[in-house]
Amino acid sequence: MDWSGKRLLITGASSGIGAATAEAAARRGAVLALVARSKDKLDAVAQRIRHPGGGVTTHAYDVSDPEQVGRLAAEVPTPDVLFNNAGAGQWKPLxxxxxxxxAAMMGAPYLAAFYTTRAFLPAMLAQRSGVCLYMNSAASRLVWPGAAAYTxxxxxxxxxxxAVRAETAGTGVTxxxxxxxxxxxxxxxxNPGSEGHxxxxQTFVPVLSPSRVADIILDGLAAGHEExxxxxxxxxxxxASRLFPAVARRQLRRTT
Ligand SMILES: NC(=O)c1ccc[n+]([C@@H]2O[C@H](COP(=O)([O-])OP(=O)(O)OC[C@H]3O[C@@H](n4cnc5c(N)ncnc54)[C@H](OP(=O)(O)O)[C@@H]3O)[C@@H](O)[C@H]2O)c1
Incomplete structure (x- = not known):
């Protein structure tokens, strides 16, 4: 994928991974629509990445609210890549x-991604192109104590x-x-307190910076990777957790 002129919509673009992905994509020539609840933070990100000829718009919406997602869809052109990244929540025992x-942790990331996909997918299907990208965590496959709602x-x-991969197969959308x-x-x-869980x-796994994550995402999409x-x-x-599930469960019960 050549990023030049590609329309990339990022939810959760006011900080962290979303903001870093916006900056990296802008450098590659993408046209950006940045979404999050904090207008000031979004505007600061847009200010940093505004470049000659490049387009950046900001949209202060809570994407866990379907009505606000409807307003977002009415003001943003159909994206080539819809990056469902918004998410928050303190890691705590159940x-x-x-x-x-x-409920808020199901609101964002999950329902936010559902509503946003539902809002933009019909137009993506009509143009027979586009990528629905979902941000996820190791907690989507591995389970440890102290992060029940997040997990x-x-x-x-x-x-x-x-589900989206199954429903879009053969449509031109991926x-x-x-x-x-x-x-x-x-x-x-x-999300204070989360780090203690x-x-x-994780000690055996290097911690990545948001800018490194942004490049991995953009390179992965450009190479057509689904996972x-x-x-x-x-x-x-x-x-290892697929091959030795009981051992993996035991190891993961040990927290920092
Ligand atoms: N950090 C990690 O170790 C890690 C690892 C794997 C996956 N992730 C996931 O990556 C995603 C981005 O996280 P991050 O690490 O970049 O954390 P972050 O810096 O806290 O960014 C979270 C972003 O989501 C936005 N957001 C939260 N709820 C929202 C809502 N209801 N509507 C609109 N925007 C909302 C926040 O902006 P506003 O508050 O302005 O709305 C912010 O821009 C999250 O889904 C996170 O769970 C993080």
Whole structure:
């Protein structure tokens, strides 16, 4: 994929991985629509990446609200790549998670990705092209204690990705999922307490920077990959957990 002139819509573009992907895609010539709730932060990202001839628009919406997603779809042209990245939530044991927190964590990432896909997919199907990209975490395949609502939401996103991949097969539209271990984004400050529930197994996996993650995502999409997993140590852990599930479960119960 040549990124020059490609329309990329990113949810959760006001910080971390979304902002870094916006900056990297702008350098490759993409035209960007940036979405998040914080208008000031979005405008600051747009300010950093505005470049001669390049287009950047900002859209301050809560994508866990279907009505706001409808307004977003009415003001943004059909994207070539729809990057469902918005997500938040403190990692906590189930009994410490309030019902409203669990609902909010299903709101974003999962329902946000569902609503946004539903809003843009008909036009993508009509033009017989486009990529629906889903951001995901190691928690979509591995389970450790202390992140119950986060884990459930991540499995939901993986299910959504698989469903969209099945429903778009042969249409010209494709689905991709990008799965990462720990990334040194603002996530950990934005969701205090989460870091204390990172499994010890993470010690064996390098922490990636948001800008490295952005390049891996853009290169992976350009190469047509439907499943992007990084770093390679995470792929190894996924394989080991499929081959030796009981051992993997035991190891993952040890947290930092
Ligand atoms: N950091 C990691 O280790 C890691 C690893 C794997 C996967 N991920 C996933 O990667 C995604 C990006 O996270 P990050 O690490 O870049 O964290 P981050 O810096 O906290 O960014 C999260 C982004 O999502 C936006 N957002 C949250 N809820 C939203 C909503 N309801 N509507 C619109 N935007 C919303 C936030 O902006 P506003 O608050 O302005 O709305 C922000 O731009 C998340 O889904 C996260 O779970 C992170």
């Amino acid at each position: 009994v410490e998670t309030e019902p409203a927190e669990a 459930a939401a991540r499995w939901a996103v993986r299910g959504l990705f698989e 689905a991709s999922m990008a799965t990462f271990a720990k990334v040194s984004s603002e996530y950990w400050e934005n 990172v499994p010890k197994a 992007i997993v990084a770093p390679w140590q995470l792929r190894l852990i996924f394989l």
